[in-house]
Amino acid sequence: MSQARPNTETFEYGGATVQLVDAVTLLAAARVNPVELLRRSAWPAPVQRVDLTVAADGANHVFTARIAAGEEPMSTERMRRLVLGNDPIGLLLSKRIAAGDPVATRIVDGVGTAAAAAYRKLGLDRPTGPAAEREPGVLADAAVGLQASVTYEESGSVARLEALVPRDEVGPEHLRAFVTLTLQAVLELTEPDALRGRTYVVSRESVQKTPVTTQAVTLDMVGGLADVVAELRQVAVSFRHPEAMARWGARRPQGILMYGPPGTGKTMLSRALANEIGADFREIRTPEILDKWLGGSERNIKQIFRDARRYRVPTLMLFDEFDSIVSYAGAGGDAASQALNAVAGIFKQEMNDLIEANPNVLVVATTNFPGRVDESLIRSGRFDIKVSVPKPDETARAEIFRKMVRSLITVHETPGFRMFADDLDFGALGVASTGMTGADIKEVLRRVQLSKAMQDARAGGAEPITQEELLTAVRALRGAP
Incomplete structure (x- = not known):
């Protein structure tokens, strides 16, 4: 039996309420990929941002917190x-x-x-932040034996905490202790009562009480694509930290090609990446480019990239169904093929120096048919990363069910109203939904929700959604008896 509702531990520190959600699962996930926490939380001035990360490093779990405070650099x-x-x-x-x-x-x-x-x-650019005069030190939680080293960056506006715990010994108590030490460091940079009345949710996944729209999706919400999400997180980190990239002379990816069967979440991943970066999302569809008039398509693609060079804020440009724009480039001698060749040729030229012309822009292209796209168009230097987004396997489907159900519970369940029964078995749902995509699983839930809403409307109430009702909806969508 799978647990639909997460294990949540609630405690208080400095007047703030802290909810620690599924700490065991979070620590297990950190063994595979770094897990970022608290990044979207609101903090009292002068603290502007706190990044808390849990990762595995050899034999240890590494807890890291980066607290940015003080005045913004005079850029x-x-x-x-x-x-x-x-x-x-x-x-x-x-x-x-x-x-x-x-x-x-x-x-x-x-x-x-x-x-x-x-x-x-005039010397006004010297460090003046709250950490400017502080010396490195140590914060400790004697109850669990956790020690965190504290250092400060040269700018004086960033404090960094780090603690190591042997991975065979790490437990929820260590995560709780490190969160407490992080809040203690925040209070040292603010006022004693600065956290009072605030709530912080420490969770591997985004927790919000409002319905999640397509525009608001984040990488935390993506289920069943751990490798793909991990790669996109790396891209987001490289985009959000240009100073580190410049220090090492590194160039972040300019373009990403995502390919795979329909319904696997390529467009959703693109939106999630934009939200992870904090970038505007600009979707370019085929009709915006292809024009029946001679030379029209070429002018359209030039104008799109001309506009891209002028963007003053981080922007992710998505070319959805990329193959329909540039498919079979180089093939055939008719007018249609020549037009596609011309569009593809201009696209190549525009991509060659886009990142140098405007480092605020990231290009993502998606396609269900990668074989239809000219290889020279998507070579490294234009599209540096190629990501396969496959149909989910059994384990991934179970994870997708789990994340979608938990999201619905978070948004819709209230005291006295339970949306799902306690008999849900996500593993069994993963087995039963063989061959389905994330879009199919979303449709299964939509059908069951609609059925329950109709029952409620007619009878003035309905029982929670059960395992058998979900299995029935899965079989109906697959056309199985």
């Missing part, structure tokens, strides 16, 4: 905001910059750069 972007201000002229210039006006951008950036130079000359 050109910050100077631009200061130069523009909130007066009517500043708002007008902001709109023109957002629209890609090169003249307004040069004027404001020129003023910002000059101001930043004066700022440095």
